[in-house]
Amino acid sequence: MREPDAAFADPRLAALYDFIEGDRSDLDTYAAIAQEVGARRVVDIGCGTGSLALRLADRGLAVFGVDPAQASLDVARRKPGAARVTWVVGDATAAARLDPVADLVVMTGNVAQVFVSDADWHLTLGAVRACLRPGGWFAFETRRPEVRAWERWPVDATELSLPGGVPAVLSRTVTEVALPLVTFESTITLDGEELRSVSTLRFRRRRDVERDLDEHGLEVIDVRDAPDRPCQELVFVARRLGP
Structure with a gap:
């Protein structure tokens, strides 16, 4: 699979991710789904700096945080409670090798669109x-x-005050729209150095996602609105069919 973007793989940018992202109310949806389906073992694919993984582990769940960006996992491992999560460097195929299997797999934020x-x-x-165990759940958004x-x-170039009062400048530009792909470039200027990350996301239509899930033995049980971005995103809740 493609290498992770610099925003997650560059240690200097990964260290700033949580500050730049700010409010993570989008994760409330996944915490609620974990409770709704009674999950005890959760795999968080593309866990990044571990915000959701740590939140679920605080509830007593067994959580595996999987991400191909070592720098992001290094940030996650430094957070309080990190020892309660099993961190795995790798893509989704690394998650497939975990044992025993999970009750719930999640992909939050833009993870589903990076493929x-x-x-x-x-x-x-x-x-x-x-x-996933037979009957296990899969939740993600697009x-x-x-x-x-x-x-x-x-x-546009925006001045920031990073933790510790360190000044920085953030900017973001959409460089190409060639649907279903959209590419954008983010730049943070720090200590006179420009740190760049180029990202491409794929925008899939609902019917295409449902078809793909069905082809892989994942039955769509519900498609919900994302509460933090009403009418802008879809949250898919699917269940593994068969043995």
């Missing part, structure tokens, strides 16, 4: 199914392409 090729996406869905969220992504 821009059909090959990577289908490999990921196969791995998700492989690490942006509605018709909303054209990328039109609101550009950010």
Whole structure:
């Protein structure tokens, strides 16, 4: 699969991720789903700096945080309570090798959209199914392409005060829209150095996602609105079929 973006793989940028992202109310949805389905073992694919993984572990759940970006996991491991989570460096195929299998697999934020090729996406869905117990649950979100969220992504150069009062400048530019792919570049200028990260996301239509899930033995049980971005995203809740 493709290498993780610099925003997650560069230690200097990974260390700033939580500060830049700020409010993570989007994770409330996944915490609620874990409780709703009675999950005891959860695999968080693309866990990043571990915000959800740690939150679920605080509830007493057995959590596996899986991410291909070592720098992001290094940030996660430094957080309070990190020892309660099993951190795994790798993509979804690494999750498929975990034992025993999970009650719930989650992919939060933009994780489902970073798989821009059909090959990577289908490999990921196969791995998700492989690490779920029969009847286990899969929850993830994806942006509605018709909303054209990328039109609101550009950010003019904006001054920030990082933790410790360190000054920085953030900017973001959408560099290409070639649907279903959208590419954007984020830059943080810190101590006179520009730290850049180029990201590409794939915007899949609902019917295409439902078809792909079905092909991998994952039955869509519910498709919900994302409370933190009403009418902009879809949260899929699917269940593994068969033995």
